[in-house]
Amino acid sequence: MWKVIRFLQRIWQIPYVKHPVLGVLLLVALIVGSFLFLNLFTRHGAEYPVPNLVGESLEDAEGLVKNLRLRLEVSDSTYIITKRPGEILDQQPRAGEMVKKGRRIILSINALSPQLVVVPNLVGETIRQALIVLEQAGLAVGRLSFTPDIAINNVLAQNFNGLPIAPGDSIPKGSSLDLVLGNGFSGAVTAMPEILGFTLAEARNALAAVSMNVGRVTFDETVKDLSDSLTAKVYSTSPRYTGHDNLPLGARADLWLTLNASRIAASAITRQDEPRPADEARDTSPEEEEENEDLEFDQ
Secondary structure, X not given: OHHHHHHHHHHHOOHHHHHHHHHHHHHHHHHHHHHHHHHHHHHHOOEEEOOOOOOOOHHHHHHHHOOXXXXXXXXXXEOOOOOOOOOEEEEEOOOOOEEEOOOEEEEEEEOOOOOEEEOOOOOOOEHHHHHHHHHHHOOEEEEEEEEEEEEEOEEEEEEXXXXXXXXXXXXXXXXXXXXXXEOOOOOOEEOOOOOOXXXXXXXXXXXXXXXXXXXEEEEOOOOOOHHHHHHOEEEEEEOOOOOOOOEEOOOEEEEEEEOOHHHHHHHHXXXXXXXXXXXXXXXXXXXXXXXXXXXXXXX
């Protein structure tokens, strides 16, 4: 081993060996250094995908963007009773968009302290008048149920979260009141309204106005988040619009919604060309097992 080392030392002393070797080593060092510098320089302007912050708390969102040095800014808040206080509802730019480090992310969150409104007295009102009063109070209609009573389609009772609620009580703005209505004594029926092109809120009110409930709600692939769901419009329903009174009061209508205007237009054209037999609508009984409204994304 020592012989090899001494041999290399003697070789290293020869100028025409030492100088070329040093030159090669210097060249290699320059090339490696250049690559490292270029990599650092190009990464300075690199873009990264925005993480999905919707559904997270502000504290958790801060942790998700820390390494990217993104800045979070809350620009708006609203109150949705089914969401946690402080939960992120929407973000701009959206998840997956490419941004540089230091970019500002604008957030909309669920209010920490909801605005309260006074519950109106709906008992004795017709369902159509009750819908107007609810809208003026900043509330929404929930599930309609029916009981035998001569006052057909008149409000007999109002409930909140399954319990009776008195006029004058305070509840979060945007909450829904469930209503108990009279259905007469002669098997009253209603007709499915034409609601193609309606938003979910508009469709809910249109159905309630004819004594029907919203059933399953399905959004197609164009609806990505809460903001989209608020502006998406109905392109299909079950039962379909027929113009005939053949549904029991309280029947449920399943809805499909999209942001694709062409899809809505195509559905409208197809519907115009279809026959409308009086018995083609689904007979849905209000006494079916109650289930929560199911929001799902159609892949």
